[in-house]
Amino acid sequence: MTVLRTPDDRFENLPGYPFGANYVAVGGLRMHYVDEGPRESAEVVLMLHGEPTWSYLYRKLIPIVAAGGYRVIAPDLIGFGKSDKVAEPDVYSYQQHVEWLTAFINALDLRNITLVCQDWGGLLGLRVAAENHERFARITASNTGLPTGDQPPSEAFLQWQQFSQTIPELPIGFIVSGGCVNKLPAEVIAAYDAPFPDESYKTAARVFPKLVPTSPDDPAAAANRAAWQTLMQWQKPFLTAFGDKDPITAGGDRVLQKLIPGTRGQAHTTLSDGGHFIQEDKGEEWAQLIVQFIQQNLT
Template sequence: MKALRTPDERFADLPGYSFAPHYLEGAGALRMHTLDEGPRDGPVALCLHGQPTWSYLYRKMIPALLAANLRVVAPDFFGFGRSDKPEDEATYTFAFHRDAIIALIEALDLKRITLVCQDWGGLIGLTIPMDMPARFERLLVMNTGLGTGDVPLGEGFLAWRAFSNSKPDMDVAALMKRAVPSLSDAEAAAYAAPFPDARYKSGVRRFPNLVPDRPDAEGAALSRRARDFWSKTWTGKSFMAIGMQDPVLGPPAMRALRANIRNCPPPLELSGAGHFVQEAGAVIVEKAMASFAT
């Protein structure tokens, strides 16, 4: 499989991101990058990012997760971050991404997992615990959803998909700066570090077009089965944080998702946060851990 690998020097001296890289060989000899911090024998926070971000998104939450005595595993999906980036857009399918995360969980033998997810981290991640329920104990979910194909996609998402499709060489730094005005220029540039040019953005381009938008779309049946799991079978603890300024997967989408998560308590509503709610940092983790302890 023809794939690109972002040069290591692109990741030097990124603000707030001093974590050592770890790599696993995946399907087709592709190399997946993951952060792996904290006690190897402790419970795990599995942190899954979305589009067009990478594990850098979790840099402000990781210290709080470590302070809670969790092992933090934050992979970069193929096509993102320090993971390899197949050039052929057809490589990127719902199953390709899901299988890669399942393979990571099995390769590292992760147990006692708290699934921490947002955006595509949730669209993919929320479909996984039903097939390995003994490994998962808790859920921390932020600004995401399930692509069940039987619910119309929101206008905010349709607008985002159209925008993304119109920008094959998306300016990731500028996008992040607009979405999170508090970012420094250096932080915004760090989000763009994995993508030296448009050739590296095949995975970025594909994600919006993989959201199941009809009942027979790839991933839709899986997502409907996941909806049943979370609403009827899930017995773990859950916590939801909502970036209230998100025009794509904001309050309406998250309230609909909460209705399908069994025993999910009232959410933490972050009035000043948008789609990339992880930028709010430690407060999300602290509130989640307090909720889990009750």
């Protein structure tokens, strides 16, 4: 296994990202995370990024939620951000990412978690929450879901999947900017490119779109169906806040609200002029919703 580690100088002076670096070992790999707010807080807010981003995506939310008195943990998934990157594509699987994330939560012994998830942050976070429900107190989701392959994927997703597998050089920052209603400035695009000095560092980003279950016999389908059995009995508070201009996940909030009991009575929001990367388009607004959601559902 070839492990790549992005040089630290690639992350110097990134706009809006003043956070200190923290690391923990998972499966022999170094996993990075942001840890802001009071460490002694009884409430932990776990912010999970997706494809092809890293914890930089949550830079607008972290200070607001931390200022609310909560401990905010924002990891970089293995293969992304400041975390180690494995060069061989066959190392990455849906199950392996679940195991890495579970090991991360166990290593920090995170409890009473409010899960904040978007994109693959939800595909992983919802699975991990279902499988470790005793550690989670609440969930808020935006532009995500938990596919089992039993429903056909959208045409928009299939186009993205094909693009990701065929383009010779995967333009990370360009992809993120393209998923936003408000196009990103050059220095922010560069910050999304920072973890990837060349194509050899992008294996995880390249593989992720192939790991989304698109058929009933997908390797992850059975485990995701099992997770849904737990989520369909989930009574803990669950809030959706989807962007109204994301073609990839359009309607996913209605599915979550229909199937998950914990969504009932919550102040679900559609974020106007919010694209796929809602953290960029509506980060401050979503952060305020998260603080209100926790405050209204303290037990």
